[in-house]
Amino acid sequence: MHLVDQIKAKARQNTQTVVLPESYDDRMIQAAELIVKDGLAKPVLLGDPAVLAVKAGELGASLDGIEIINPKSAALLEGYVSELVKLREKKELTAEQARETLTGEDNLFFGAMMVHKGDAGGMVAGAHNTTGDVLRAAFQVIGTAPGMRTVSSVFLMVTKNPDFGENGVLCFADCAVNPNPNAQALAEIAVSTATSCKSFLGVDARVAMLSFSTKGSASHEDCDKVLEALEIAKELAPELQIDGELQADAALLPKVGEKKAPGSSVAGKANTLIFPDLDAGNIAYKLVERVAGAEAVGPIVQGLAKPVNDLSRGCSVDDIVSVSAITAVQAQG
Numbered sequence: 507m508h509l510v511d512q513i514k515a516k517a518r519q520n521t522q523t524v525v526l527p528e529s530y531d532d533r534m535i536q537a538a539e540l541i542v543k544d545g546l547a548k549p550v551l552l553g554d555p556a557v558l559a560v561k562a563g564e565l566g567a568s569l570d571g572i573e574i575i576n577p578k579s580a581a582l583l584e585g586y587v588s589e590l591v592k593l594r595e596k597k598e599l600t601a602e603q604a605r606e607t608l609t610g611e612d613n614l615f616f617g618a619m620m621v622h623k624g625d626a627g628g629m630v631a632g633a634h635n636t637t638g639d640v641l642r643a644a645f646q647v648i649g650t651a652p653g654m655r656t657v658s659s660v661f662l663m664v665t666k667n668p669d670f671g672e673n674g675v676l677c678f679a680d681c682a683v684n685p686n687p688n689a690q691a692l693a694e695i696a697v698s699t700a701t702s703c704k705s706f707l708g709v710d711a712r713v714a715m716l717s718f719s720t721k722g723s724a725s726h727e728d729c730d731k732v733l734e735a736l737e738i739a740k741e742l743a744p745e746l747q748i749d750g751e752l753q754a755d756a757a758l759l760p761k762v763g764e765k766k767a768p769g770s771s772v773a774g775k776a777n778t779l780i781f782p783d784l785d786a787g788n789i790a791y792k793l794v795e796r797v798a799g800a801e802a803v804g805p806i807v808q809g810l811a812k813p814v815n816d817l818s819r820g821c822s823v824d825d826i827v828s829v830s831a832i833t834a835v836q837a838q839g
Contacts (some may be wrong), residue, residue: 509664509803510543513706514831520749522627522837524830525620527613527635529553529574535567537826542571549819552577552613560758560776563789570738578609586619593647599652612681614639618647628832632817641807644814651811656694659683659805660702661791666799670758671777677703677711678779678794682805683770693738696780698808700746703778705808705835713739714757714776715750716786720766723753732782747771754779754790767811805830813837 512604522539526534529551535558538549551558552575576654577583581790583605590604599607608616612635620626641657650657659682668674679699686689700711715736717730732751739748749772756766756773765772781787795802807815813836815829 507763509662509706509801514544514828516548516749516838517831517834518544519620520838521545521548522834523548523550523573524833524837525550525552525617525626525629526826527552527617527629527631527829529558529613530563530611531633532565533633533821533823533826535562535565535569536823537830538546539567539569540571540823540827541830544567544827546831547627548573549830550575550620554618573618575616577613580616582620582623583608583616584618586623589619590615590622590647594628612639614643615647618643618814621814622648625637628813628815630815630817630826630833632812632815633819633826635675636819637816640814640816644807647793649811649815651698654694655808656687656691656698657683657807657809658687658691658698659697660699660707660808661802661804662806663794664801664803672707672709675707676777676779677707678781678787679775679808680781680784681791683784683807685784687783689734691737692731692735692780693742694809696735696739696778697743697746697750699778699780700743700748702808703838704804705838706832707777709777710747711778712772712776713746713748713778713780714752714772715739715748715756715780715782716754717751717782718753719751720753720756721751723766728782734779747766749773750780752776767812778827803828803832804835 524547541549567713567813586606596777617629658680660679665674680695703711717732736750749770754761760774767773794800813833815833
């Protein structure tokens with residue numbers, strides 16, 4: 507079974523509510539219909555029910571099984587206003603400013619507040635709004651996971667070689683968000699990605715902190731950063747199988763791992779690769795995708811207290827459905 511199909515199957519096992527705030531984008535309405543038909547989640551569209559009914563009719567889409575909430579008149583609004591004022595107390599946000607923010611045309615803050623308050627398990631947006639806008643709402647309302655200050659991304663790389671990772675699937679991070687993480691951020695990325703590995707692949711992560719050096723084969727401040735991150739990650743998650751610094755071949759190939767890092771529980775069998783910066787991560791995932799013919803599933807946002815995922819503005823309806831299933835699995839915990 508394909509990885510995305512496996513994720514969809516897992517989403518169906520414990521159905522979660524996923525809010526789609528960008529109902530003014532036709533693709534969201536069409537995706538919500540498919541999400542219901544596939545039993546992947548309980549979708550919520552934000553917008554005026556009368557307007558959405560007309561749009562759905564024009565698209566030939568059904569709204570059956572889809573909850574529709576109008577932020578401007580929702581019974582939830584006043585409670586959300588109070589909560590946003592509390593969350594933004596240091597910024598001295600007034601109730602009127604909070605109400606304007608929550609009823610803004612993009613619906614992002616209202617959707618994020620639904621997730622924060624537990625009225626939805628997760629949010630999927632970005633078909634219309636920029637990544638910055640989507641993550642800003644997530645940061646300000648939901649915040650980062652306990653003990654974390656870093657939001658990052660993971661790609662699930664589905665390769666054609668079953669000897670790598672978990673039957674050919676590897677977790678790559680961070681390939682989309684943090685340009686030059688310091689040691690603390692790099693450690694948090696490692697811990698978050700280990701959680702994602704468990705959620706999506708169903709196995710414990712074996713985390714390799716990558717570098718151009720293996721176990722002191724080179725001396726440089728960039729290697730020092732990776733080593734410092736390794737120690738921080740061990741403190742954050744003592745149970746984690748993690749090792750570094752490792753070159754990519756030492757992380758993935760058993761014979762090389764045994765030679766360069768003898769006795770390591772990770773070297774030669776890593777399923778989770780943590781890149782030292784965005785240059786390395788982004789270049790690596792695109793090369794593996796294009797040259798090796800791997801499929802890149804993501805980016806999946808991680809490190810938030812509750813799941814929010816960002817779409818490409820060029821996304822297809824199927825992309826929205828798949829990311830909604832991913833978000834539902836994250837919401838399962």
